[in-house]
Amino acid sequence: MPHIAMVLSPGFQFLALGTQAAFELANLVADQDFYSLGIYSVQGGMMTSSTGLPLPTVPLMQAGPIDTLLVMAGTTPPPQQDAATLDTLREAAQAARRVAGLCTGAFLLAQMGLLDGRRATTHWSYARMMREAYPGVRVEEDRIFINEGPVWTSAGLTAGLDVAVALVEKDLGADVAGAVARRLVMHHRRAGGQSQHSELLSLAASSDRIQKALIHARTHLTNPLGVEELAEVAALSPRQFSRAFRAETGQSPAKAVEQLRLEAARILLEDTRHSLEAVAQQTGFVDLRRMREAFMRQYGQPPQALRRLARTG
Incomplete structure (x- = not known):
């Protein structure tokens, strides 16, 4: 059973958690428990959102085998993480089949070195910051999401749902992904190359x-x-x-x-x-x-x- 590990950092945006609905609905549409889901952080314990609301998390190293690592941050790019935190995230990412940095979570992937030499995107308002801070990343600011091998990055907020549905399509096919999009009342399934505007x-x-x-x-x-x-x-x-x-x-x-x-x-x-x-x-x-x-x-x-x-x- 592919395990989806949603990794939060301080100041995470609650809306990003909505991506779990795509995997939950995929199980429903496929009429099987295909995915399992868990909410983690590097240290575990209570994690405070951008609005100040706390959420309990499990230490990432207790996640067990991870299929898909979803890295989430807040409404502003996360600060440079300490070496121990990046080592833990990097170890989990290397063991996973694929990893996605949602919105400003892409900055964490960049800090881990996972975006070096790769195309990547993030929220349009922080694309210039990413380009200047990480010159080894080929930043494309006007994209909903980008898939570079096992690494995915997305634009802000609702684009996380587009990534989640695309991941479901990779696993279960276009019919299931389309049904999930309809259940989510997504007016239009956006392809990764589509403009953020x-x-x-x-x-x-x-x-x-x-x-x-x-x-x-x-x-x-x-x-x-x-x-x-x-x-x-x-x-x-x-x-x-x-x-x-x-x-x-x-x-x-x-x-x-x-x-x-x-x-x-x-x-x-x-x-x-x-x-x-x-x-x-x-x-x-x-x-x-x-x-x-x-x-x-x-x-x-x-x-x-x-x-x-x-x-x-």
């Missing part, structure tokens, strides 16, 4: 009607997605919809649709080998010329240049 978040619509129209646009990019189509989804007249959309998002429906298409196209360019023409068709740009013009407006570079950067990054 989502256009749906940045548009920040406040009403259900406008949000519904945006979700429709994001999931139907090959449609024309004119004002009439979006207004019908929102159950508003085209004029009412355009006025409400601009008031809530600060931009026109046409501009928002282009942003969603650009985001989807960039993900396909970076994470697939689809031709540029296929990417343009799949994201609703219709042809390569229009997609190239949109990329130049947004990024100042053509799509093929961004693909080259992603592959050599």
Whole structure:
């Protein structure tokens, strides 16, 4: 039975513990006790969270055989740990099949030397700090999570769930992972290469009607997605919809649709080998010329240049 050891450090973020739900639900979906779970710290005893709430933990060296070591820290990067602490963490990581540093937990992996020469990510607001403190780490700040062999790192907070579901998929397959994501009411399972910044978040619509129209646009990019189509989804007249959309998002429906298409196209360019023409068709740009013009407006570079950067990054 693979044992998941969740290792806490002082000031850990309670939300990170939510990752255990993915493994718990995987057992439920698979109808077997596939995973076992435990909450640990290096010394054991009560561990205080970032909000000051304590949680009992078991000493890490009492964990027994560990399959997956999940290292968790707080809302700010952890300070440099003493040699004894790092030795204990390193010994557990080397004995485990895989190890993941969730959010600022990636800093602990860096202190252990596990990220040297590897690609890694962390919360976007601390990526520059990691790059400066650990020059041997190839930091990619705009990623949800990164898997480099047995080592995983993730962006902040909710990205831990994306990692957990990805780990479940590695173990039990896509069907079980998809069922777990649905049980977790994850609106969209994010791939590791996806940007930490989502256009749906940045548009920040406040009403259900406008949000519904945006979700429709994001999931139907090959449609024309004119004002009439979006207004019908929102159950508003085209004029009412355009006025409400601009008031809530600060931009026109046409501009928002282009942003969603650009985001989807960039993900396909970076994470697939689809031709540029296929990417343009799949994201609703219709042809390569229009997609190239949109990329130049947004990024100042053509799509093929961004693909080259992603592959050599």
